[in-house]
Amino acid sequence: MPPPRAQTGQRPQTGPADPPPSVPGVAALGPSSGDAGVGQDWAGTWESGDLPCTVRLTRVPAGPADRENATDAARRLTSLNHPHLVPVLAVLETDRGLAVVSAAVPGAVSLRRLLAQRAQLEPGEAVTVGLPIAQALAAAHALGLGHGSLTAADILLEPNGRPHLIGVGIAELAVPRPGPDPVTGPADVYALAGLLRDAISGAAGPDAAAVAVVAATALVPEPAKRPTAAQLADALAHSTRPLPVQLAAAPPTPAPTPPAPPATPAPPAAPVAPPARPRPAGGATAPGPRPPRPRQPADSPADAPVSLTWAPRGPTARVRPSRRPSGRQLAVGAATVAAAVIAVAVIATIVAHLARPSGGSGAAAPPSQSVEQAWTGILAGLETARGRAFQQADPAALDNVDQNGSAVYNADLALMHDTTSRGAHVSQLTTRILALRVQQTSADQVWLVVTEQTGAYDFLGADGSVLAHQDAGAPARSNVTLVRTNGGWRIAERVPVS
Secondary structure, X not given: OOXXXXXXXXXXXXXXXXXXXXXXXXXXXXXOOOOOOOXXXXXXXXXXOOEEEXXXXXXXXXXXXXXXXHHHHHHHHHHOXXXXXXXXXXXXXXXXXXXXXXXXXXXXXXXHHHHHHOOOOOHHHHHHHHHHHHHHHHHHHHOOOOOOOOXXXXXXXXXXXXXXXXXXXXXXXXXXXXXXXXXXXXXXXXXXXXXXXXXXXXXXXXXXXXXXXXXXHHOOOOHHHOOXXXXXXXXXHOOOOOOOOOOOOOOOOOOOOOOOOOOOOOOOOOOOOOOOOOOOXXXXXXXXXXXXXXXXXXXXXXXXXXXXXXXXXXXXXXXXXXXXXXXXXXXXXXXXXXXXXXXXXXXXXXXXXXXXXXXXXXXXXXXXXXXXXXXXXXXHHHHHHHHHHHHHOOHHHHHHOEOOOOHHHHHHHHHHHHHHHXXXXXXXXXXXXXXXXXXXXXOOEEEEEEEEEEOOEEEEOXXXXXXXXXXXXXXXXXXXXXXXXXXXXXXXXXXXXX
């Protein structure tokens, strides 16, 4: 007999002493570290790619219609790809319910545990956490998926402070619906805003006030008056400068020691792969003089994606030949806000940015610490917005990606016009940022060396039929210039590097 039907927005939880389930394709299941989201979960290994993973159970839909809706939700869930969403590898039917197999985040610390150890976050730290999580929610909402019960336990932080969201789509599997739930999006925005408000509770100053104002706009009682997740991300990007998240207390100040020669900094870790896009050949004219290009170390090699039935562009991993798992695979968020006394100009600025249509792209210039990770997140947001523009064949949406009038913008516009003139549009575009290095930054510009790989995509007709297929591209390196505009950061130049 399946577990009782869950209420909307709630995820079923198993008992604390439940033994691990038997899940096809998952080995060595055992208790998890406890930082993998709400509800009981188990740690294991996804055999098709030797990937560390976590498993969480939810109910099996009862009727044929519910099963069909859950299957559709599972397809969308396993195809959802965002650099700050924990990927779902598979949804499998077991004798104890549906097993949601998600990639593990090594060394993760949940926001709940961090807030239990610290009195509060700095406003800049709250932006570092909240901005990418809002962008991840926006990507999920665009596919008709939501979280439904977002808590601090569902935000996982890598040891370097990079945030990831887990638990998206579980509500759609537990309570299948024929279409997107119009309540989930505003509820997710409300829940995230509440987490950010509570995380900076007690902080003072203009930065805290700016973040508090952004949160207040999303904590209004009427769901229809709340910003979307993308608009919340855009407002956070313009609230205050992001800061690296400190996961441990600072050590005591050591006794003075003789100065030591500076150590050579370690190269940045390869960033998490974001969604991809096809890029027309050719470069652009730089908006300002380009700094001399320093000697470049070899880029980190790209990891191969896991091959899954419902996830053709799955998470990054080193894989061995895939083995199909046995068994059936069912590719199956107000308390009051303490008002801070701030200048009218600060409030006006935040409200103005909320009113601007969001491209889910720009953010304030990151600090020098963890700079590669910060710029990777910004560029990934721009790439996601570009893919959405081509998928929707919307030339106006390119203003949220490229600097208007630049050669990159003109090339994208020409490519889109050429595609639409043939009665076609492009399917979902994905781009993996394999490596990123910062050459130089200024207040309004940044010069990057980026290695990216475009995923496979289709040209579709008006009826959705496949007119042509484009295979995934080879990894390509280019010099990328970003400039700050009134709407956020935009791509101003992209020059291939041999």
